[in-house]
Amino acid sequence: MRVLHTADFHAGRITRGYDRTAELHDALSEITSLARTERADAVLVAGDLFDAVNPPAAAEGIVYEFFLRLKELGIPSVVIAGNHDSASRLSGLSGLLGWVGVQMVAELPADLTRLTRTIETRGGEKLVVGAVPFLSERRLLRAADLLGQDVGAWRQKFRDGMGQLMEYVGRSYQPGAVNMMMLHTTLDGAKPSGQRSITLDLSKTYTVSGMQFPAGTQYAALGHVHKPQGVGDAVSAHYPGSVIQLDFGEGGEQKQVNLVEVTAGRPASVTAIELSSGLELRTLRVTHDNLERRLEEARSFRGLLKVVVDAPAGTALPGLKAQVLSVLPGVLAVELNAPEPSEKVTPFAEREGLSRLELFERYYAQKSGALPDALRAAFVEAQQAVRAEAAEGVEA
Template sequence: MRLLHTADFHAGRTLRGFDRTPEIRAALTEVADLAKSERADAVLVAGDLFDSVNPSAEAESAIYDFFLRLRELEIPSVAIAGNHDSANRLAGLSGLLGWVGVHLVAQMPASPQAAVRTITAKNGTDLVVAAFPFLSERRLVKYADVLGGDVGAWRQKYREGMGFFMGQFERSFRANAVNTLMLHATVEGSAPSGSERTFLFDLTNAYTVSPQQFPTSAQYVALGHVHKPQQPSEAPPAYYPGSLIQLDFGEAGERKGVNLVEVEPGRPAKVHFLPLSAGKPLKVVKSDLDDLDRKLAAVADFPGLLKVVVQVPGGATMPGLKDRVLRLLPQTLAIETEAVGEAAPASVERRDGLTPLQLFERYYRERRGVETLPSNLKAAFEEADRLAREEEVPGAGVNA
């Protein structure tokens, strides 16, 4: 049996105001073409189809066109919701997507066995997929923080819970079938991509799953969530294929692709990484003032998107720097200064002790490339955070 494993599409992603959806659409077309040329029996999509819970029409079109293309090729797929997806929204579409061959599990059902999907390949072999969508740990974190609890204990409870579900899944595996586990989570020991989106990384990577919790009878574990392609477990073999394109400058220079998995009942999977060519490459250019013009000229013909970091003495202001860079490199999306010398910060900016609002303000600056969070958005975030805390703490916000 031949499987194509992919994840982390993030349709609808913008980078410093630049819409990446056309590149993601092109990458998805390439994935569908690979599914055809590699004679895939099924495609596994391990979460984060979209970049936000309210994707644009263009983002939805890119995703649904991909699944329609697989339908035309008569290649079934199994997909799960990731932390960026709206589980409720996808759950509402699961029946409709089922008509085009998509086995979508957006929310964990009351019985774990109800999340198991079986696909019969053309050669008669059954593929059993334990589809484990993202389970949010944010409420546990906030609850523990508000009550002053031991967050480490909550993390252990989370890990035990994940282990319980995976143990339940293993009951559905069969000796005469290809048995796979698919989940959207952070596996202990996996390496992040270095993404700039520190706010979301903080919230969604608070807890980890141990590779030792994976069902031993699984022949392949299809992972999603971490954007850097890697193998965090050998027994059973577990892989992150990574994101489809270099989504932000933390992923600059990373090779992107999908995994081709060759597997048969009772035997470990053989995995081949298939690179993708779609998507603009990203590059970070770092220079001091004396060498700036030479460094900029050296990347004048770079075909992708650039981030320029200029080292300035003592953090001095540099009027006209943006115009100077954009005049030579119009493909530059981000221009930043980095203080060097006596006034330079002693260490990397820390996130410890920051409030959720402060983390969100930092995330918004990184995402949008602006200095100030709009007042209406700030007020909306504060209100949402207040309501979340009232909901999660028994008795909070209730009039006596």
């Protein structure tokens, strides 16, 4: 059996004001073509079809077109809702989507047996998928906080509850079938884009352990983390990642879908298939000294660019964004990385004997750099005015 696993479309995504709909349309068309050429028996989509609960019409159009194309190829799919999706909205569409071969699981049903979905493949094999949609841990945390209860204990309850739910769903696994689990969640040890580790500290984050997958799980199809990776050793559990680079933290990541080849009762073989759709996102780090040269070198770049200018603490560079955009009008973001200077009190001995103008120059230099001539002249003029008023007061 050959199953194509994908996730995290985030249709409707706007990156720093730039609409990504056309790129995502290309990526979904590419995945449809791969489903055909790789002779996929089924497609699993592990959540976050959309970037927001109320997506624009164009975003809905490209996602539903994707499922229509799969229907034309005779390829069924199982889909779960992610944390960015409107669970109620997708639930309302589940009946219509069923007509094009989509088994949608968007909300936790009263009858938990409905979390198990079965596909009879063209080759006569059976695929059983325990499809668990995103369950909002934030609501759980909010309830615990309002009740004045131990938040850490509630996080552990979430973890335990997810384990019990997966164990229950695993009871529907069938001998002689291929048995998989699909979730939109964070698994222990997963690393999000930017290489920031997700720790196992349950007081800070909700995670599920790879040891909690029920016996007989041949593959765990995961969504939620955008960095493609395999996680854990107990079960073959994988995040295919987002299908295009969605933000600059994902710059440099090769996007992919997973082709899972598996037969009943045997370990799954997972092959990453690279995607070519979507613009490359890149962060260009420069200094003010080499800014112009580096911008000229980047003229040939055809992706989406963010420019970060590193400067000494307290540096102000007025007109920086205009300077960058005059060379590269397509830059999406310009950031100045100049940390706030540490507040230091000048010892009295170092201030003794300095004029007010010299003290002001030192203060201004600590905050903003060299004192402009116009501001120096204004300060001197203000000093003279104060002295004149003081003299008039003495004479009176």
